[in-house]
Amino acid sequence: MTMPLLTIEHLTMRFGGLVAVNDLSFDVHRGEITALIGPNGAGKTTVFNCITGFYKPTEGRLSLKHPDNQTYLLERLPDHHINWKAKVARTFQNIRLFQGMTVLENLLVAQHNPLMLASGYSILGLLGSKSYARSEKAALDKAVGWLERINLIERADDPAGDLPYGDQRRLEIARAMCTDPVLLCLDEPAAGLNPRESLELNALLTSIRADGQTSLLLIEHDMSVVMAISDHVVVLDYGVKISDGAPEEVRNDPRVIAAYLGVDDDEVAAVEAEVGL
Amino acid sequence: MKQATHSPSSDAFNLVQALKDAGFAGMVTFGLCVPIVAFRAEQDMANKLVLQQRWWMALVITGLVIVSRLLFSLHQHSRRNDHAHQKSAAFAGILEQIKPFLAPLGFGFITIYPLVMLAMHGPGGSIKWIDNFGIQILIYVMLGWGLNIVVGLAGLLDLGYVAFYAVGAYSYALIATKVIPETFPFLGVWAFWICLPISGLLAALWGILLGFPVLRLRGDYLAIVTLAFGEIIRLVLINWVDFSNGYAGLSSIPRPSFFGIPFNASDTGFAAVFNLEFSPIYRTIFLYYVILVLSLMTAYVTLKLRRLPVGRAWEALREDEIACRSLGINTTITKLTAFAIGAMFGGFAGCFFAARQGFISPESFVFHESAQILAIVVLGGMGSLFGVVVASIALVGGIEILRELDFLKEVFGPTFDPSQYRMLVFGVAMVLMMLWKPRGLISTRDPSMIYKERKAISGSMVQEGHG
Known part of the structure; x- marks a missing residue:
């Protein structure tokens, strides 16, 4: 296990009565590609907006540790310092070029x-x-x-x-x-790409990882991308983390399968018992 | 009709239809003209209302409408034709060829303009041409270029730009008439040159003061607050009589000197020193060159800044503010610098304006001025320096030209004053612009940095900014 680059602890984001992210904790490790996945409306983009300073989290701590051991608390930085000082860059779900x-x-x-x-x-x-x-x-x-x-x-x-x-x-x-980011956050980079472009994207992302300067955190729905390139997958559902681990572990996690596919009526009780609801 | 548009070359001009359209437009116009134009109630010497009939005028207007409608049909027809497309392409080709010569030619012309006018009209007659046309247009070119930084580059809609013009003018007027005579009277002849930078800096300061409250506002809301800011400055100038002398304004503002040599009839005046016969024209020509240099400085700084990170950040801010924040650009500072630098050039222009007029009052800084400067920027094409020049000549020069059209009096009678119709012409020009060139005269954007090949960027790609 490498050193954590970004440590998210007890992140909660409420919009009025709506709890978009609830008590979320996970680590992004240095030199890895971490994927944040989950069904629509799970709160993935909200997590991104908290990390990159577009939202101020209601609760929680986001600490980013640079290779020179300088630590930045992202929730306390003004938004333009998150890129300039803490070196966190992002892209957007709907492309925002000039x-x-x-x-x-x-x-x-x-x-x-x-x-x-x-x-x-x-x-x-x-x-x-x-x-x-x-x-x-x-x-x-x-x-x-x-x-x-x-x-x-x-x-x-x-x-x-x-x-x-x-x-x-x-x-x-x-x-x-x-x-020159240490952490690059990509919000659905493969959305709208054809299979060939998607492969090119995978190559680009793995080459950025290979450069060793930048770790990646990505939100993605395209499982072929997630499973092919990510080292670590975090699954969100309704603002709560339901699974966290290597891609193979997450793929076989019954909670993840239940969140994505749902379960048959007669299996509900069994699955609920298994996941501890 | 539908088929005709599919095969443009076989589309013959339908004269009957065009005449029908024109006749209909003429009928409608005549119908409207009967109550509005043809009858007019006027007071005679005994203060009695007399009904005047002006059928000839109604007929002239109807005729104009019929001819315009015919021309419009003809224009639409030629637009559908391939032939016309080729012609316009050829025209564009010619334009492309003369483009490199346009800037030096134009620059040469504005440099020798006052001398040409002097040679053509003599010292007495040329004042009007240098002052009303040359200086007046250049003031608006400079104001347009200043506002262009805020509106055209940074995409922040500012409807109160005249406030900074007023700050510059009053700074000069107050310092030159009150502060300098009381503290450093020997600096009197240098007043303009000392106050010019001070006026710019004070205006920039007010730009930042305006910038702070409006940082969080966008679009319409920003426009309304800046509009209100312009009004506040004007109302303060009207009501704070002790400070600004209210409606009466400030008079006998010192005129600029030729770097210490005043333009007067005395033995140490400009004419005496240079062995010339005294004439007010020398000051006018000098003022022309002062505002020319000030405008060119504005253009130079704008062009330089566009190629610097701050200029690129302004344009990026206009394109997408959220993306700017994600790239670590401090949008607060970026907006404030745009406001401050735009306001600074407004302040310089205001200082010059006060020195040229010798008298200023709040009447000179009404909302109409802001609207006119904004119209120049929008008409010229947002962000384009050359467009602002063309728009200033068209709007300011065009309105001045209206005063000169004396021959119209022979058509419409001696009481006809063409300059009364300037707002009407202004409005029609704006409507036509929005129809044909909605992105302004120069609607392409010039990239700030080139890798291999300079390609103009179509205006449809460029965002207008959301405030």
């Missing part, structure tokens, strides 16, 4: 904070300093590197909104990776 900006510009916006420092909060940049020009070149090289990696270099100067759906998904992942 559609009217070019593919290249999308990746440069992602490097906003380091470039802002390099441009002396725009003052050095306005004066045309050499050091800013160097940083800008470095940012451009990094963006080009990612575009080559996701096979979009030919379309660098096209508006992001013009790309086909699958390319937009990959570009969004590349944009998140341009912020």
Whole structure:
């Protein structure tokens, strides 16, 4: 077992009377791909929004431990610090690219904070300093590197909104990776992809894991993706964790099967007894 | 009809139908004109109401409508035709060819414009052309470019931009008439040059003050609060009489000097120093070049900032604020810098305005000004600097031109004043724009960074921002 990168303890999120996530605890381990799965409305995206600062959790603690042992309590950070200081990046279920900006510009916006420092909060940049020009070149090289990696270099100067759906998904992942995250949260990255694109996505995600800098947490409905690439699966249902473990364990867990498929009427009592309801 | 649209080349122009449409439009117009135009009750010398009949005017308007309707039919017909498409493609090709020469030519023209006018109309006659057209248009170009940062780049709809214009103007007026004479009288001739940066900074400060309460607002709500902010500044200026002298305004504001040499008839004045005959035209020409330099500075800073991270963050904010937050961009700071920098250029323009007029009152800073500046930005195409110039020339210059159309008096009689119809023309122009060019004159976006090839981005792709 590797070191936990992100430890979620007793996370609860209530919206008025609705309890979207209830007393959820799990770990995301360094260098692994962790999948968060569950039926529709189970609270997966709410967990993501808590981790990435879009929601402030009602209760609970989200502690992120960097390789240099610096610890960040995500629930206490202002939202832009979660990416900039704690190095947690995310993508969205409905793709959120800057559609009217070019593919290249999308990746440069992602490097906003380091470039802002390099441009002396725009003052050095306005004066045309050499050091800013160097940083800008470095940012451009990094963006080009990612575009080559996701096979979009030919379309660098096209508006992001013009790309086909699958390319937009990959570009969004590349944009998140341009912020040098230690944890990348992917909200349904395979949604709407055809089987070939889905395989390409698997290859991209495993190559990011192989780089060793970034651990991944993903929400996914496509079980072929989840079972093929994830090291660790957490199953949510109605905001409660019902299973947590390696993919094979989770696949055979009767609670998970019951949550996904339901059970026959005459088996309800038996399953309930088994899962302890 | 349906078949005709499927095979455009075989679509013959249906003259009978077009005439029928035009005749119908004419009938409707004439029907409307009978009560509105043809009869007019006017007071005579004895204060009695006299019914005047103006059938000729009703007939002229009806005729205009019939001709316009015919032209419209013809236009729609040609749009359906392949031939017309080729023609417009050829036109676009020509436009593409002359494009590289457009900027230097335009720049050369605006640089020598006052001298050309001076040569054409002499020192007396050219003041009108340099001041009313040149300076007036350039002030609006600068205001448009300033507001363009807030509305066009950052996508924050600001209906109260005139407030910063007012802050700049009053900063200069108050400091130059009250503070400097009492504290450093010897700085009097330099007042404009000292106050210019101060006005900009004060306006930027007010931009940040406005920015804070509206950070959480979007779209319509943002627009309403900024509108209210513009009104608040104006009402404070009206009612705080001790501070701003209320409705009466501030007068005898010092005029700018030629870097320390005043433009007056004295022995140390500009004309005497340069061995010229005294004439007010020198100051006007100088003011023209001052506002030209100020505008070009605005454009330069905007173009530079667009290529810096802060400019890219503004545009990203316009495209998708939530994605910006997920990438660690501090949206609060980003919005505030957009407000502050936009307001700063408004402040510079206000300072210049006060120095040019020599008198300011709250009347100069009404909502109509905000609306006009916003119209220039929207008409020009959000985010486009060149579009703002074209829109300023069309809106500001066009309205000034209306005053010059004296020949219309011979058509409509001596009491006809074309400039009274400026709001009507303004409105019609806006409606036509929204029909034909809903994204503004220049509707493409220029990328801020190129990998291999510069490709303009279609306006339909670019978001307008949600505030």
